[in-house]
Amino acid sequence: MSKPRKPKGRPVSGWLILDKPVDFGSTEAVGKIKWLFNAQKAGHAGTLDPLASGMLPIALGDATKTVPYVMDGRKIYEFTVSWGEERSTDDLEGEVTQSSTERPSEEAIRAVLPAYTGIIQQIPPQFSAIKIAGERAYDLARDGETVEIPSREVEVHRLTLLKAEKDRAFFEVECGKGTYVRSLARDFGRELGCYGHISELRRSFVAPFAEEMMVPLEELVELEKIEDRDERLAALDAFLVDTGEALSALPQIRITDDQAHRLRMGNPIILRGRDAPVSEPEAVAFAGGQLVAIGEVGQGEFRPKRVFN
Structure with missing residues (x-):
């Protein structure tokens, strides 16, 4: 063997x-x-x-x-939308598919933003990692196929116009998982009647x-x-x-070295003390400042789901 x-x-x-x-x-x-x-x-x-x-x-x-x-986790992006052209990739890399000489005023841009804030329906770009019938949308798009990508629900927590110029506008967005900033630029341009695409994009924050x-x-x-x-x-x-920094949003439980050994062996531990949580779908156990396990709390026990060396 x-x-x-x-x-x-x-x-x-x-x-x-x-x-x-x-x-x-x-x-x-x-x-x-x-x-x-x-x-x-x-x-x-x-x-x-x-x-x-x-x-x-x-x-x-x-x-x-x-x-x-x-x-x-939540994410924050700073991005620039250039007006006058819609592109196949919804950013600078794609071919121009629609064009316009119209340009939006700052007032017009601000007026459309509330419709893109909160829980919204969004269609991902043709060039995206979304799977269609088992294949990535960008692979189908590169082969020249136009596919119908269904809209999906995403959450935009905050959307701010930072500055508006004649041919472009600068934004900041705080959003949830699965939000495509390229789709925001495409949809802004269509609603404003001038077309648009992402020309600059920077992610400044990924929680935590x-x-x-x-x-x-x-x-x-x-x-x-x-x-x-x-x-x-x-x-x-x-x-x-x-x-452990990645898990800062989960409830934290302090345990002993002996309890840590039990968890690493895949065994549950009994939680004692006045401050011990009664029920948590997910919590994190630490021993001596070191991450030990992610688990579930119930009936006075911490039951490990993922353990760490």
Whole structure:
């Protein structure tokens, strides 16, 4: 019987809050970070188009278990809509499909914004990762097919016009999971009768990570010049955010080392004390400041669903 293969790389865990540059894909960014950190596992929480810059949270090691919690978080984008052209991709990269010499006034732009705030119905772009009959919409679009993508419900918490010029307008939006900013630009242009597309897009926030946590890619790449491997990896690891930071919105439970051992073995633990929660669909257990498990609280017990080394 052959021995199981030893995973390549280090068992390093944590979040790297990357400031992704323009013209660099999300998958490409994850590959670069995984290589720089010599990590066994890596993944990202929320794709950013190559045209877009800004916050791309990348999970290493055990932090990949917390990716869904970050994917569900609120996001803030700053974006520019250029008027006069609608494009196949709803951004600068696509071909022009509609054009107009009309330009909207600032008053007209402000007047349409309330209709795009709150719970709204939105049709994703033709060039998106939405699956249609098992295939990605962008693959079908590249093959020249026009597909009917059904509208879906998304939430826009806040939408602000920052500045309006003749040929373009600058916005900031705070939104929930699954919102396409490119679709907002397309729909603005259609409603205003002038057409429009995204010409600049930057993500400045992905809950719960703050903007000041972002690390520019060039700053990390610069560390490749450190010849000593251990010194270089230590310098990179200093940029990592603790895995538990991704779960800050969940109820927190402090446990002992003995309880942590039981949870890591997959066993429930009894919760005692006046402040112990009675019932929680999801909560997080910490021992000595270290993340131990995500689990469910009920009938005086914490039952682990995901455990961390």
